[in-house]
Amino acid sequence: MPGGRPRAFDADIALDRALEVFWRQGYEGTSLSDLTAAMGVNRPSLYAAFGNKEELFAKALDRYVSGPGAFAAEALTAPTVREVVRRLVEGAVELTTGANGPGCLSVNSVHACGPDSAAAREAAIACRRAGEAALRRRFEQAPDLPPDCDPTVLARLVHTVTDGIAVQAASGRTREELRQVADLALRTVLGELKDIPEPA
Amino acid sequence: MPGGRPRAFDADIALDRALEVFWRQGYEGTSLSDLTAAMGVNRPSLYAAFGNKEELFAKALDRYVSGPGAFAAEALTAPTVREVVRRLVEGAVELTTGANGPGCLSVNSVHACGPDSAAAREAAIACRRAGEAALRRRFEQAPDLPPDCDPTVLARLVHTVTDGIAVQAASGRTREELRQVADLALRTVLGELKDIPEPA
DNA sequence: CTAGTTATGTATCGAACGGTATGAAACTAG
DNA sequence: CTAGTTTCATACCGTTCGATACATAACTAG
Numbered sequence: 001m002p003g004g005r006p007r008a009f010d011a012d013i014a015l016d017r018a019l020e021v022f023w024r025q026g027y028e029g030t031s032l033s034d035l036t037a038a039m040g041v042n043r044p045s046l047y048a049a050f051g052n053k054e055e056l057f058a059k060a061l062d063r064y065v066s067g068p069g070a071f072a073a074e075a076l077t078a079p080t081v082r083e084v085v086r087r088l089v090e091g092a093v094e095l096t097t098g099a100n101g102p103g104c105l106s107v108n109s110v111h112a113c114g115p116d117s118a119a120a121r122e123a124a125i126a127c128r129r130a131g132e133a134a135l136r137r138r139f140e141q142a143p144d145l146p147p148d149c150d151p152t153v154l155a156r157l158v159h160t161v162t163d164g165i166a167v168q169a170a171s172g173r174t175r176e177e178l179r180q181v182a183d184l185a186l187r188t189v190l191g192e193l194k195d196i197p198e199p200a
Numbered sequence: 201m202p203g204g205r206p207r208a209f210d211a212d213i214a215l216d217r218a219l220e221v222f223w224r225q226g227y228e229g230t231s232l233s234d235l236t237a238a239m240g241v242n243r244p245s246l247y248a249a250f251g252n253k254e255e256l257f258a259k260a261l262d263r264y265v266s267g268p269g270a271f272a273a274e275a276l277t278a279p280t281v282r283e284v285v286r287r288l289v290e291g292a293v294e295l296t297t298g299a300n301g302p303g304c305l306s307v308n309s310v311h312a313c314g315p316d317s318a319a320a321r322e323a324a325i326a327c328r329r330a331g332e333a334a335l336r337r338r339f340e341q342a343p344d345l346p347p348d349c350d351p352t353v354l355a356r357l358v359h360t361v362t363d364g365i366a367v368q369a370a371s372g373r374t375r376e377e378l379r380q381v382a383d384l385a386l387r388t389v390l391g392e393l394k395d396i397p398e399p400a
Numbered sequence: 401c402t403a404g405t406t407a408t409g410t411a412t413c414g415a416a417c418g419g420t421a422t423g424a425a426a427c428t429a430g
Numbered sequence: 431c432t433a434g435t436t437t438c439a440t441a442c443c444g445t446t447c448g449a450t451a452c453a454t455a456a457c458t459a460g
Contacts, residue, residue: 003426003427003428003434003436006426006427007436007437007438030314031417032418042437042438047418052418103313107311108313112226112228113226113308114226150384153380156380160385163367164359171325171329172325180350180356184357189389204406204457207406231446232447232449243409243449244409248407253448
């Protein structure tokens with residue numbers, strides 16, 4: 001009995017287009033007309049496939065985390081704390097100065113603080129907290145941390161630096177400029193760790 | 201021949217109210233109705249006194265820099281590089297976790313990246329570049345920098361850390377949590393400077 | 401007093417907002 | 431073929447957006 005008229009668009013591709021628009025223009029700065037134009041999907045089809053603007057944003061954010069932002073989860077598998085941090089900071093530079101950018105979708109969306117953007121902002125905050133918690137757990141079980149270094153605070157500091165890189169990228173800093181910043185950050189932030197040998 | 205009906209509101213107080221709203225809700229998230237309600241000013245009076253929404257924002261941003269953000273300029277007068285950085289980072293924590301916040305108006309506004317927010321975003325970027333340039337000049341004429349430390353890159357790194365603090369505050373981190381982050385940042389970022397004595 | 405000037409309050413402008421009703425089109429099952 | 435189901439395309443919903451026209455009120459200069 002089922003069947004029905006087939007879709008005239010690929011939902012995954014359309015979601016990627018929506019992600020690009022949200023990334024470039026922010027949640028509040030993106031209208032449904034912007035989305036339908038970029039996705040090549042009519043308005044009722046968009047609502048049927050993705051719910052509403054809030055739900056579409058949440059799905060785009062998921063895709064962001066598992067796509068362009070996947071380096072962050074992968075960085076946690078590095079063997080040493082130093083390497084984890086290096087991959088995160090350098091990955092943040094590459095991500096936020098890439099072709100889609102500039103900036104980071106989740107950092108952007110934290111600043112969608114208007115009255116109609118609460119859901120989007122909280123989705124971004126939740127996604128950020130999850131990432132930071134994963135980093136903290138990675139540090140907690142690391143044998144190569146100095147005993148006086150609180151893994152929770154270190155995770156927050158690393159996250160703070162990558163957040164700052166995203167802001168700098170959104171402000172127009174180039175990839176080369178931010179690579180210099182990342183290098184200096186790694187030399188200094190990791191200064192306290194540099195004499196800790198890699199674990200067995 | 202002049203004269204005319206006197207104002208029923210204080211323009212400076214109204215501008216402070218506008219600043220509060222922009223700070224809390226962002227440029228894109230703030231409507232003229234929000235502004236007139238908070239400022240206690242009718243719409244035509246607002247336009248007569250402040251131009252339009254973009255110009256009002258620019259004036260609010262100026263007031264932000266010379267008011268709540270004045271600590272940043274004052275920090276540059278500290279006698280040592282270490283103290284300059286310490287005041288900037290700790291000041292960023294206090295500013296972005298204050299009663300008006302959370303967050304930083306200029307960092308927020310960089311992420312107003314919709315099509316109708318170009319003027320506001322560029323005003324924020326210009327204000328950020330000016331601040332960073334002042335910090336760079338402060339470092340360039342500092343005798344207490346290691347010779348291998350580029351003052352331009354150090355200024356960008358410090359700015360990156362304060363930006364990150366603002367993002368963290370906007371994400372809900374408390375003042376106490378961010379003070380811990382600031383402490384760790386100062387111990388690590390300034391680790392390379394710690395053996396440099398204060399200048400004569 | 402009157403003339404001139406500026407601000408105020410109301411009521412609205414056209415455009416764009418997020419979201420939908422409606423009916424035709426395109427498919428599958430029988 | 432027909433019946434049932436799903437999507438598509440158009441046109442539209444009420445609301446809100448930033449920005450103004452207009453008439454009145456409150457002041458100063460003469």
